[in-house]
Amino acid sequence: MTEQRASSALRVAIAGLGSIGTKIATALDQGIEGLALSAAAVRDPAKHQAFIGGLRHPPKILPIDQLGEVADIVVECAPSSQLRAIVEPAVKRGKAVVVVSVGGLLDNFDLVDLARANGGRIIVPTGALIGLDAVNAAAIGTIHSVKMVTRKPIDGLKGAPFIVQNKIDIDNLGEPLKLFEGSAREAAKGFPANVNVAVALSLAGIGPDRTEIQVWADPTVTRNVHRIEVEADSARFSMGIENIPSENPKTGLITALSVIALLKKQRATLCVGT
Ligand SMILES: NC(=O)C1=CN([C@@H]2O[C@H](COP(=O)(O)OP(=O)(O)OC[C@H]3O[C@@H](n4cnc5c(N)ncnc54)[C@H](OP(=O)(O)O)[C@@H]3O)[C@@H](O)[C@H]2O)C=CC1
Ligand SMILES: O=C([O-])CC(=O)C(=O)O
Structure with a gap:
């Protein structure tokens, strides 16, 4: 990647490196056009040291409420109990948040108004569904x-x-x-x-x-x-x-792939599907 392209890359941060988050981190690390993995948040950094150390470009590990400081897009893939702590600070900074724990949005729907007021966005991927x-x-x-x-x-x-x-x-x-x-x-x-x-x-x-x-x-x-x-x-x-x-037997394999497909569309020249 040239320096010019690297500096204009959309920075992506991931909250939660479980079944979904690790696959998204790996895809970003392997290269998605116009995107770069800037940071991740985990509950217990020691547990994830081997995975993070194995990436070609290990991201910064930050507390979940700081991801929006170093990213243009934050991907939430932690338990829904953490949703507010991840989304609120990011949308206050006008950042986009991809929310997979979408059930958690229902009790926190004011976050949509907060995002609107600050120029942020909340994006719900198709996830494990279709159509x-x-x-x-x-x-x-x-x-x-x-x-x-x-x-x-x-x-x-x-x-x-x-x-x-x-x-x-x-x-x-x-x-x-x-x-x-x-x-x-x-x-x-x-x-x-x-x-x-x-x-x-x-x-x-x-x-x-x-x-x-x-x-x-x-x-x-x-x-x-x-x-x-x-x-x-x-x-x-x-x-x-x-x-x-x-x-994670609760989570379908396709969920992470859906988020990767969504991220690919952010800078893709040819976009197919709404
Ligand atoms: N929209 C959709 O279609 C779907 C959504 N989901 C939802 O996506 C979410 C993620 O699923 P999945 O990846 O399978 O879950 P996992 O349990 O595999 O991973 C969750 C990750 O979040 C981390 N985590 C927990 N607490 C914190 C915290 N306080 N700060 C930072 N990280 C934290 C965990 O850390 P640690 O590893 O240390 O425990 C773990 O790495 C869930 O809410 C799930 O219900 C799932 C399937 C489909
Ligand atoms: O993975 C799936 O089939 C769906 C799922 O867990 C969810 O919607 O939370």
Whole structure:
């Protein structure tokens, strides 16, 4: 990279080096046109020393609230409990934040106003889902209904607050069990690490209160399966995706790839898809 190109590169910082963050860091380190990895934030730097040291251009390690100081785009891929601490300081500085823990946005929606007031942006990737381009387009007209059914293997659901609070035993299921049926907003409370996709779908379409979702614990599947039906005045469409779980069984492998694809578009000459 010439010095001129390096200095004009968009600086990207990553909050959280888990299943999603490490893949994004690796892609940036290997080279994405016009982008450079400037910093990362982790809970325990010692735990991540080997990974960071193995990168060709190791980023600075900073506290999560300082990432916006050294980046044009901050990528949030930490637990949703950290969302506010990551997004607030960055958008106050007028920076863009890519939010993957999108369920956490619902209780922190004032961050969108804060971003607007300061020239910042909050960008929600398609993530582990599919077809938010079509939902965005249909929402320009009138969407009548959005219905989603999520099925996950048992390991991908363990520890969800809804399951713990209702003392549901999913360890010995012989057949699929419907755990939840309701709005995307309520689902995000009960399954904060499982249905970010439903919240992203809702924000692209008719909102978290009108987007309907069922969550199933399914011992017969090995993938995180999401099926969606949209009924709109412009089109009716059905979408489905069967995600291979990553090292984190709750998280589909495609999630990190979706963010990498989004980052690539920031400086790409040819952009395909909305
Ligand atoms: N939008 C979508 O489609 C999807 C969104 N998600 C969401 O994306 C998020 C990340 O998922 P995933 O990568 O699988 O999660 P992981 O648990 O694999 O990684 C989370 C990372 O955040 C780090 N972390 C935790 N607390 C802090 C802190 N205080 N400061 C800095 N870093 C911290 C952890 O550090 P340490 O390693 O030290 O524990 C870990 O590296 C989750 O909220 C998940 O629910 C997941 C799938 C799909
Ligand atoms: O990876 C998936 O299939 C979806 C997921 O965990 C989420 O939306 O939080």
